[in-house]
Amino acid sequence: MQNRPTYGIQSVDHALRLAAMLQQEGPLRVSDAAERLGVARSTAHRLLAMLVYRDFAEQDEDRRYVAGPVLRRPSAPEPAVELRRVALPHLQDLTARTDETTNLVVVVGDQARFVASVECDRVLRVGDRGGRVLPAHLASGGRAVLATRDEDDLRALYGGAGSPVADLDGLVRELRRIRRQGFAVNDQRTETGVTAVGAAVPADGLAGGISISMPTARYRRDRLTEWAGLLATTARGIAHDLGAG
Template sequence: MKNEPVYRIQSVDHALHLATVLAQEGPLRLSEAAERLGVARSTAHRLLAMLVYRDFAEQDEDRRYVAGPVLRAAQAPEPQADLRRVALPRLRALTERLDETSNLVVVVGDRARFVASVECDRVLRVGEREGRVLPAHLASGARAVLATLAEAEIRALYDTPDSPVADVDRLLRELRRIRRQRFALNDQQTEAGVSAIGAAVPGDVRAGVSVALPTARYRRDRLPEWAAEVTATAERIGADLAGR
């Protein structure tokens, strides 16, 4: 688990956020960058200009910003812009119904990447997770995605000398249960005081939806309601993607 630095430098955080978006989602226009960060266009322009100067970004012929040589050398881009665009309206609706923070995660290998978050308006709430990377076998939305994979693939991922999973057979049993009930629960496994319920998006995308809330508000008697809402949202996103 990674904790946010006590003295976070906002400009650095914004620049790294933009670099992550370019690496994971592909081209980005200036107006889109400003909207993603919630800053003025002039601020976004200065951040992107610095990324270009340091070769983390460059502009294409349409004046869109794309991953630069540094990012391309580190990892090939994994465009997720369409998935995020389709999912965001569904996440906003989920947050409005449950009044808790909702997330979209994509599973890449044994990692869960948060590609979209919609915060609720409560004073005590789980903050947005966009750009964060967590272990897939712990994050609720990613656990639900792992439950859709063949057991041989799970063993190939986790039955290794340096595996973060001590007992792969136990993980497989947990994934079978998640597959039967169609949702996964993360009860403070990635962050103390935070609980989350996740479900896999149907189709050929390895993506999941989750709703995260302070553990102080978690109630077991409401779990079926939350699970039904998250599962329905994941299914709607899958249907929207199939319709495109």
């Protein structure tokens, strides 16, 4: 039996209950959520909107809310806690060097989950991505990690019915190029106005990647070599410290 916290935050409790309902019971309409929680429809709508923003929920074609990528992601074990601890100082240094937001992702199945972000101080910047989930074949860090994998594994992962990849041969060719050059670019594939450059962390048994995210207005192809070099140095530093730990 669990006791209710003395200083419980009602809005957090409501959001967690909604997430559990979506995962365990299936689709909800705003009116259903309001009735279950005993709150106004406007309150239920705001709570659901925040769950959508953090990828705990999404809307289907009937405008019902269903479990999002975070609640659906595979349950394979991830060394995310230790990876995050080791990577954060390196991300902070990378952000200081680039003056852009940096991220750490872990790839599980065909999804890339952001486990840490370090925002830069610029007024116009990419915000904290922590907790968000993106398709691995689109996110820069996810693409860099996929590029390290055997092509037979990639075809097994993306070759089945309902695959999110329409041109598997094209993806395999792209990943070969990413493997050769050592970095991947996501130029507005997942969000209009946001461009990212990513690299894999070279550690055995670790599906981790890092990225530099920036407003597309500041993205310059002539700086790719510079950014790729900084990412490679940062990724090696993280891998070294993981091994040392």
